[in-house]
Amino acid sequence: MSISVQGITKVFSNRRDKKTMNTVLQDISFDVKEGEFVSLLGPSGCGKTTTLNIIAGFLKHEGGNIQVNGKDVNKPGPDRAFVFQNYALFPWQKVGENIVYPMKKQGIPKKQRQEKLKELLAMAHLEEYENYYIHEISGGMKQRVALLRALACNPQILLMDEPLGAVDFQMRQMLQVQLESMLLGSKKTALMVTHDVDEAIYLSDRVIVMSRDHGRILADIKIELPRPRDRKNEKYHQYTNELSDILRSALNGEVKNQGDEELLEFIQKTEKKDSKKTSFAQGGAI
């Protein structure tokens, strides 16, 4: 299923002063083709989550249109599943119960639910944890359970808001590999918000960079690298530099929160790597 975002505008009343209106998104358009994996990147407050929430149907927008497979959508539907950053799992339920919950709500018969559950647990290597409570499993496992729950009803579209944001670096890279194989194997259409530039390059077919100027799209970059991706590939490095440059200008020295700090850290690391390369090429010491 494809997603088409056509000229959407979103105005919020200011959280402190309700009479002041903020136009967060103005006339934003982009498409995600069927089976494509697209990431939304950009500085804090540029409207990434708002865009995702509008596509999910959680938020109403003022102008423009959202279409899924050519049909207007303006409310949540089983075609679009959402993965929240903080997992949004039920702590009073076990892993298996969390995963089957949306299937139960859709009235899928028990036998079918159990079959699907087994299949999903196997896919994420979580078979042994079916009867564990959420507080008994690690952050990386919670993240996988949240993803499995989103996949349980076989949605055609997966909307993910920093799905790997709460896990450490090593676990994150492992989950990126799993996420890639889970999604690409099933040919789902995916749209993900992230602050992790490397994650965006690693997972995406396209990376869209938004700006603080009413969400204006600064860049829409096609990542043309074979899968699974090799971080040592010279072209991978070129995408890293390209995105680093775009994000530096998008941030424009304004670091507002943790997400911006992540972007800044990435930009600085990229700059350091490049200066090492240059000094090496010039015969300088590293």
Ligand SMILES: Nc1ncnc2c1ncn2[C@@H]1O[C@H](COP(=O)(O)OP(=O)(O)OP(=O)(O)O)[C@@H](O)[C@H]1O
């Ligand atoms: N319900 C709301 N009411 C008022 N303002 C809101 C609301 N939701 C979001 N905003 C404002 O809209 C702007 C965009 O928020 P959004 O969360 O979409 O940004 P973001 O790019 O996802 O940021 P971050 O990277 O920090 O998560 C921000 O200025 C935010 O304060």
